[in-house]
Amino acid sequence: MNYRILIVGCGEIGARHLQGVLKSSLPLSIDVVDIDKESLTKARKLADEVTPGNGQTQVHYKVVLPEGQDYSVAIIATTSNVRLHVMRELLNSNHVTSLILEKFLFSFKDEYQKARNLLKEHSVKAYVNCPRRMNPHYQALKKELKKHANWQFSVVGNEWGLACNAVHFLDIYRYLFEEKELFILEDKELEPCIFDSKRGGYKEVFGRIMSLSKELSISCGHSEKMSLQVKLTSEHQEVLIDELAGTIEFNGDIQEIRPFETVYQSNLSYQFVEQSIQEEPMTLTPFEESADTHLALLDTLEKHFQLHGDTSRGREYQIT
Template identity: 35%
Template sequence: MNKILIIGAGQLGSRHLQGALQSTLQLSITVVDPSSESLNVAKERAEQITIVNSKSKVQYIQSLPSKESFDVCIIATSAPVRAKVTASLLAENKVCYIIFEKVLFQALHEYTEVAALLKKHNVISWVNCPRRLSPSYQQIKELLNADEPLSMKVSGSGWGMACNSIHFIDLFSYLCSESNLQATESNLNAELLESKRSGFYELTGKVKFMIGKHSLELECTATDEVAIQVSVLSNSNTIKVDEIEGIINATGTSLEQKFKHEVKYQSELTGLNIDEILNTETSSLTPFKESCQLHTPMIELYLRHINNVLNKSLLACPIT
């Protein structure tokens, strides 16, 4: 039986549990969270779905296991404790594969420290930025000519720039098949918005990044209405995605087409991710090393801005 560990049973962790129970494989799933309330929510959500493999089972505990071996671990804690939890997990247990939630870590030193830990314990890991798993974005990638410079822009309102930028940075990296990200311009607004989660901030304004010859612009305004427009431009193609309406318009040198953009929920993806890892020993998710290259310029940029606004010298960027 394949052993799965889910650390963090909150909003996202409980959806990972639902997804894991959609795996075709026989799984022994352990869900860890210090909060009994969170564990109860996870139990309730697990009972809301039909388990695909009737022989799979779940247990719920409030502290990390010790002296055990796990095939796949999903670390779905909040960003401030993720590095510490990873270190504690690997100090006491054997883990083959890890899927990390994002934002990965708040402090820059944690990226190198966790990378060293993973290497020391021979753990293969990925980061859960699932837009690259979307069939419509995979279809967009097929339309693009890899030799042409790519210009991508994400604009809209209320989409959570601080916590969700990494999703679009990862998508940008996927579309241009490179990961050496550099921040090139920042026009973030001085007003910091209180995040829905206590102690965290949200950002508005505009930032720009480059990967080689390819450019990315992110822009978000502060309104309650959520709007997300993604445009992907190259010499041969103009592709526009309305993520909220679920519509894609693509025009190119020899084609014009309109098709639906459908987003799968995490509860529909985790089982597929687990099956892929256990059956093939690899994953279509973003490799940890590549994701670090995408995270660190963003964290540097946002941390510098927040410190300037607050007139502080924080070492950890308060976004999650």
């Protein structure tokens, strides 16, 4: 028996999901859906670069969302402005056991509650793809951080996309410190304007956001070159993660530099597919937790967008 898998949206991230899912050792029947035939063609070429982990695995490319199917896992990798619509169409016409959503989840704040209602109505387990939780280096670091208390967490860099990607670092912060309480973020140090994102039709911000307690700080500046570092500081230990350089530097009780490897989506997706099918604990972020994180960030950006953004678009937040 081949387990049914669905991927909706096969742009850059969707195609990488396809490559990753193909590496599963389980026999799969994968439906890949996109209204853009050119995107399907590109996804097929990338898929052809991968040797399937199971010789019985099949891939079917479609321009229309199937109906009446029973999917073990469905991945919605569309843009945020159509994600809820796709989610509704999918769940109203198919059975889905586990649903994987990409960030940024939704463009309107009220869509988060609508999504919650939809998941409850159809009894679907849902997760959000914030994959740093799946990185063995962050998993090992989480155990080491327990040796000290009162950590401060900061992200500094340039041109990495604060509005688009801050949710990834808010998520890894919550994961590392098992932070269950919602945090309130300040936007006082954001630059007083809205910038066009590198992806057409979406927006970006620059500057810094931080928690009221100052234990959490995330900043992104301007530069000709992208840079990104995660810094964790306690009374007796400092940890500096440079994901681009591929290093973790320890200063304090431990003095050491270790290699850090970014695990790309094409080497991750098969893991959560197999976890779901085999009913193992999922390493991705549960939807409810990630929705709260998204909303905390949106609450922070809301006034900023209203003051400096395109007010003609109402309450839509053009973040991808």
